[in-house]
Amino acid sequence: MIVVLHPSADAAAAREIGSIARKAGLRSVPDDPAKPRRLALVGAAPDPGGALAAELEQRPDVAAVIRDEGPAPLASRHFRPEPAPVMVGPTSIGGGGPPVLAAGPCAVESRDQLLAVAHAAARAGASLLRGGAFKPRTSPYAFQGLGPEALRLLAEARRETGLPIVTEVLAPEQVELVAETADMLQIGARNMQNFALLAAAGAAGRPVMVKRGMHATLDEWLLAAEYLLASGAPGVVLCERGLRHFDSRTRNILDLAGALAVRELSHLPVIIDPSHATGRRDLVTPLALAGLAAGLDGVIVEVHPEPDAALSDGPQSLDLDALAAMADGIRGIGARLAAPASAVVTPGIQGWISSR
Amino acid sequence: MIVVLHPSADAAAAREIGSIARKAGLRSVPDDPAKPRRLALVGAAPDPGGALAAELEQRPDVAAVIRDEGPAPLASRHFRPEPAPVMVGPTSIGGGGPPVLAAGPCAVESRDQLLAVAHAAARAGASLLRGGAFKPRTSPYAFQGLGPEALRLLAEARRETGLPIVTEVLAPEQVELVAETADMLQIGARNMQNFALLAAAGAAGRPVMVKRGMHATLDEWLLAAEYLLASGAPGVVLCERGLRHFDSRTRNILDLAGALAVRELSHLPVIIDPSHATGRRDLVTPLALAGLAAGLDGVIVEVHPEPDAALSDGPQSLDLDALAAMADGIRGIGARLAAPASAVVTPGIQGWISSR
């Protein structure tokens, strides 16, 4: 259930309600630890007969109790009625702000490859750099990423461009290592219901981007976010990357309406990944523009200096010119991207970078 | 096979090749009857051993023979390398021109309802009026449309607004009646592979809009267009209206990438129907903007003066204010709609209307 505090309620009231909840086997999570306005009481134990809700409703410091908060209360609008931004390094995603562009290679392959893409991304107005260090590959024999060396290169690219980094984590035991470098952890589509990984990633102290499984309902996607939030993630970004379908001319089918519908249910930012959604370079920019025109919170695309020589995902990677053209297209539909980090590489940002 | 004529070839050459094709059991279809540049030779008979193709390649009036023209040659870019516009009354769709907006009620319910929507559509910049006279309904007991009376009302709305009319035809025996009034016939998604209907509609002398079946591959969709073209349709417009999927929070899933991919394969215009694609009024405008930002040739939406009182499709119908807001949104992303017919209700157009 969600407890809406009375405007006059203070922190002591929130603590007291938390204590009552604990006795009922529930955990109380505040929407804003500094100044709670709502508390989500979550846990396995139900509230049989609604006694707890009824008790809380009687309190003068409680304005209302929401009982139909759904299966994913922390991710829901019942808990936070307005879209809430997620901070990734200096970049703000969602919360009604301008959309973000995240760009970078599928996999980090070399210093030269990564820096070329990172600088092109910054020039194009991106405010996030993506790049895989550990790659989930369908075949056990395929290139699995450069691992720790890729993390070092990503940190260097961040120093050079000011762009914060999002990179994937594949197993609970990798989380700590990846979280040392990444500004945002990524959970891939195939791991969206890898619950052990969600629990570990949520506890790492970094925001997490969770891709929708290629078969997942919106409710399952929100529950993946709920795992992250219930484990303590300071922010969660939802990323729609296409669902499996029956036509072989495109790889997946982008569920734009689903991405919009999930944002109605949740305060979390929602972005799209048109690269994985189509598997075809020529369709990436049109779908990116589509997503921004529809009002979503950003796009994430794969970019490679020489797509045809890429070790993975070449057919769906933009080259550097195509990335610049996409940025032009974005301006063409009147969208203003979130101020890219590179434009604000001020002492403040430098301080942020050097303090890492 | 597709025969590319030499630039110097004249109509006699085209006739001669047609005659050779006929002897081989094939039919020759010119891309432009007045000035053929390409001929599609179509039919059940294959070209065993490629003898016919080899023979034609030797002719001085033949520049090239395309043998891998695919299953739908008339609909393909092999036949017409560039997007070709389809004229619907005074409205031009596709061919690289500005996108069109088609709007109107799901079903024609009354004179007042239809005229209110038609005028609002004209004001919003629509250049086509949609409206169902014969409705395909899942249940035999549901409202099946006003039939001939609806056709009369549609003709009246056209006289008042200048907007040409697209309306659905459900059975071969209805085609003649509907074609008397409609400027463009519509084949619904459930009839996309009703081959008898396709053959009849293609022969009616009107352009035809064919919706993609909720299960259809792009190739099957193109073959539906091929049925229409092979039967003589003067133009075919493809309309993506969403595929069936597994999540219950939206009704269907719009295949924007598929709509773009089919236009790469075909010279035919491709528009989207965000009303049926989502089943949710609040998602119609975002998806319409998405489709236009992606560069498609138009959108078709359902509008009703009082959606909650609609006899069909109320939940997905825009009201008149929402239609106007959508038009604002379209301008907001920098899209310029095709000049609406109402803006050019000049003597010429009046002549067109009165001559009908």
Next chain:
Amino acid sequence: MIVVLHPSADAAAAREIGSIARKAGLRSVPDDPAKPRRLALVGAAPDPGGALAAELEQRPDVAAVIRDEGPAPLASRHFRPEPAPVMVGPTSIGGGGPPVLAAGPCAVESRDQLLAVAHAAARAGASLLRGGAFKPRTSPYAFQGLGPEALRLLAEARRETGLPIVTEVLAPEQVELVAETADMLQIGARNMQNFALLAAAGAAGRPVMVKRGMHATLDEWLLAAEYLLASGAPGVVLCERGLRHFDSRTRNILDLAGALAVRELSHLPVIIDPSHATGRRDLVTPLALAGLAAGLDGVIVEVHPEPDAALSDGPQSLDLDALAAMADGIRGIGARLAAPASAVVTPGIQGWISSR
């Protein structure tokens, strides 16, 4: 609504209730015209406030009124609580009886081909002969069937083997012609929501087999049956033939659980078509056995004397030996097929044949 008559109610009571229903804009359909036990009151008009139901419940000749009969009352168990057999010529399908085997070529190609298959089908224990006269083809250029000549050959095969015939009808204007020969009309998957065709086929006086669309929900399938029943079809057989899916190694995916679930909802017989469900000859017999082991009412399979030379559906057609082996397999799982018509080619049957 469904009116359950009191056991003592007579035909006059049924007529009287029908008359009341008509005044309320509804049509009354008896489960058994000779001795009605239940009446379905169907139509567009709702029963506002439930006044009609309340009135009928008060009558002494009414035992109960069922108000939640669902969208397809005539097809439902509310109307007929027990599985009801459908008679196709001398063959009984469903109703709790033994399963039937229907076999025959995809398309009738020649007299020799058809008779060879028909005799093999009879020997294998089939009690229905299938064969296409009019073929729905994805391409306008493909072989479309022998048409009326095929109907003559089917009639000859019936005379020779005693097997009743099921063959497809594609358009309303074909219905009368096809119904002259066919013992059961077939509605193909792509026409499952061709409502004009359903209405025409239902009125032809023959039982109808309706295949499930490759995208259809169980409720939509039942509503297709409802169209047929509401138009007067003397019997409807449901046929599951596989749904479209994403894996390319089989053509469709057979929904065995859906076939079982629809039979829980409906009194209609349900059979499966493993040929279209898989598109692969080697998988036809295992799936046929699966369907019979699951307790369904029959299987329909495609058979050709030389599958690799078939004009259509060769890859999924059994040859004559494989058909015999399938019959052995059926015995191997302990299933007893419905007595094949050929075993009862008695004067009675001959009379039935000659009287046609």
Next chain:
Amino acid sequence: MIVVLHPSADAAAAREIGSIARKAGLRSVPDDPAKPRRLALVGAAPDPGGALAAELEQRPDVAAVIRDEGPAPLASRHFRPEPAPVMVGPTSIGGGGPPVLAAGPCAVESRDQLLAVAHAAARAGASLLRGGAFKPRTSPYAFQGLGPEALRLLAEARRETGLPIVTEVLAPEQVELVAETADMLQIGARNMQNFALLAAAGAAGRPVMVKRGMHATLDEWLLAAEYLLASGAPGVVLCERGLRHFDSRTRNILDLAGALAVRELSHLPVIIDPSHATGRRDLVTPLALAGLAAGLDGVIVEVHPEPDAALSDGPQSLDLDALAAMADGIRGIGARLAAPASAVVTPGIQGWISSR
């Protein structure tokens, strides 16, 4: 590539080829370490120009080199041309032997619950006991299993009934603990592409059952098996448990044809899970019979003494009587189950148990 050794080749020849492969960056895996007949040379490095294959083909101890072994060579029929049994404790699965029945609760809830089900399973002819200790749950707040205590109870149930145990593992760090007790590890559908987990489970020294993801192609499923085999799994069993689909009346759709098709490609045993495939108790037995009639290698079902009180998956759990009835049904279609372990609780088996 797969190297087919000459019948006269000895172990030294296999070692020598392995050494050559290593120099080319490949690993050589023998089909039978004791007496290799085929070697799979696997790894990321391609064989550019086919030089290695050409070299090996020249050797007198090599009968043939298969170059189109597909993406999952170890799982393929190219590596082992015949179905190969997998031993799970005393139970043999696949290899052309009689089918197996695996039964047990969704989750181990208590000693009484587990032992009641285990004894009923043994009586019904099961030769494997299933039961979840660690449960993957869509919600972070749902019951997640009894964990280590459940493993102790499973071991007790094995001692009492002789049935070997299959239980799920959710994270790499759980593998060692679970493998101490389990006779076969289970990878759930949602973890089918959790590659870190596959690698860890494959290295645990136990056979592994891998469920097909609800969105997975057959090739992806085989690649999951390949991960396990490449990590050293002594055996892999494939389990089809239904794919996500669009109809809400059943939970998933069982891909029986896919299960058969994957067995044509692979030597691995393939079983079905009708409980998860349908989500409906009433459909479990019909689908189990269907799978066995189709010739698959076994079924795994969920059983609970009181399904309506189950902490998870109650709606799809059989009760003890229904399990016995299913066993009757299996006999009714002429299937003979693999001799259940309980029938051979001889000193040998006791020795097997006590030696664990």
